[in-house]
Amino acid sequence: MIERDATDEALHALAEPRRRAILRLVAHDELAAGEIAAAFEVSRTAISQHVTVLKNAGLLTERRDGTRRLYRARPEGLAELRASLDEMWADALDTARRLVEADRGLRDTTEEVGRAG
Amino acid sequence: MIERDATDEALHALAEPRRRAILRLVAHDELAAGEIAAAFEVSRTAISQHVTVLKNAGLLTERRDGTRRLYRARPEGLAELRASLDEMWADALDTARRLVEADRGLRDTTEEVGRAG
């Protein structure tokens, strides 16, 4: 059993095409497990396992109604992943911006840009 | 051999913690393959394979300098993934917004909640 943080879990869940398809399915409507499974050609068991992964990743919410279990996409989970990716990429995006600006103001160099060896 | 679209490839690449670590490493600086490998405790071969995956996913750029190969994060690839995720989640986010507003304006249903802009 390996440890996984929230970002890793969400990314891992989204890396599977079938799970993304499930997520699309419940993005606009609340669907029961059976209804989701009916939309695919794999077994109900497989879908149930995928749903569990999505639920653990915080990308899905579960609501019970009698013997049925209704699922819907959880926008908060998606927002959290986006924020995590943004933070992760902040450095890269900032560096790219800096490179562009450094290239634009090459003749105006009173200070070093740090491009040394 | 299975087909993979750009989103799937990027998501698959990011699902691996080591690859995200590599991406962080080259987010602010251009590094050689050996320098990247030196930052981890796995073999140089493993890093090379991870870098290939990131490169194929469009998340990394390669520049050759003699026998060395320098890598840097490619912000465009990251932006493309973000756009893809945004599009995928548009439905869910829109639904969530609609639910909130429907709950807020239950007595005041005069106009439709358009998804303008």
Place this chain on the structure above:
DNA sequence: CAAGTCCGTCAGTAGTTGCTAACGTTAGCG
């Protein structure tokens, strides 16, 4: 209670992946 419905969980399997070690390739130096 019993029967039926809806659904998650438990083994078991085929396919995928991240890793290491050995080898092949390209560039620079004498």
Place this chain on the structure above:
DNA sequence: CGCTAACGTTAGCAACTACTGACGGACTTG
């Protein structure tokens, strides 16, 4: 040409994963 440095590539292995089939729990109806 030989030699070394820096890398990518291939083959093979252990671990993981997406899948199926069998089973059991929770709920409703009679």
